[in-house]
């Protein structure tokens with residue numbers, strides 16, 4: 080009997096009851112704007128920032144409208160100007176080069192390794208090409224952050240971390256987002272906390288934080304923040320910094336606060352699912368599992384494997400055969416961008432020379448979301464399906480080669 084998976088790859092869990100109650104309270108009093116407070120009231124947004132800052136051990140936190148907005152704001156706040164080059168990953172999602180483009184910057188892409196992390200040799204070579212690196216921990220894979228920071232510190236490069244896939248993850252016990260000057264996170268539905276849209280920016284640098292607060296649209300109400308620098312930090316900055324509105328609102332903040340409090344539990348649940356999938360896929364002929372370094376604390380909200388050096392039509396065949404059995408895989412090797420997957424050469428505004436080593440890895444990356452609505456049994460079944468279909472196509476490949 081051929082097993083078929085019937086679950087949904089895009090179904091989230093409901094918002095926790097505490098979040099629903101808090102959201103209803105905000106709807107009832109009507110003060111949704113973060114600065115719309117009465118008397119001694121502290122807004123949900125200010126509380127959320129304080130709680131998120133504490134959760135990652137950051138001095139300052141700003142909640143904003145999206146992860147993409149957090150990244151663009153971070154780039155502006157560290158001083159990126161129109162025309163400036165900004166280093167970033169060739170393997171990432173479109174909002175990352177998009178944030179660079181949003182500030183008029185010019186993305187300079189750094190390659191990807193078979194570990195799916197930024198190629199640090201390539202980074203070292205390109206280190207004098209830019210003063211800022213927007214580092215994407217794409218699909219949750221964290222590179223050797225100690226070596227990355229050495230390279231960047233030596234070259235005077237400011238690091239902004241895109242932690243859209245690593246909220247709750249760490250390298251050498253330092254939370255993702257806390258190695259560079261600024262960490263950016265997304266609270267969009269497909270990430271680790273869900274308010275539909277939303278994002279955070281964290282930093283220990285008072286000047287960057289103050290600029291970000293003004294940029295986000297605080298007007299002169301920055302004293303109503305609980306995780307912003309003291310008012311002296313705004314003295315000059317408030318005159319020099321434009322308002323580019325992108326605030327978080329109290330309704331989203333109310334939904335998010337219980338999720339931030341619950342993040343560690345949710346991460347552990349993701350990791351149970353991830354390890355079940357990984358075990359099921361290990362030692363499949365032709366398939367390379369991505370081994371995770373021991374310094375990395377992962378959040379397995381998605382899983383990747385490589386069909387390295389496979390002919391494109393065979394990878395397509397695997398994706399189609401798995402889809403026929405209810406398993407949705409995404410392939411980063413397609414010539415045209417599809418759904419969420421696009422590649423550095425799809426972002427033609429950046430005008431990037433070909434990167435053959437990166438192309439080889441991208442051509443082999445197969446990706447799967449792991450929603451928490453999957454049970455461990457679901458994960459075991461999905462792994463059996465992928466294993467069977469990869470093995471079948473690989474078998475034909477070897478037979479054809481004989």
Ligand SMILES: *Cc1c(COP(=O)(O)O)cnc(C)c1O
Pocket residue numbers: 145146147148171172174175215216217218241243244265266267276277278
């Ligand atoms: C989703 C995502 C973002 C941006 O998040 P939005 O909140 O959708 O703007 C940034 N980087 C990566 C890698 C992402 O997947």
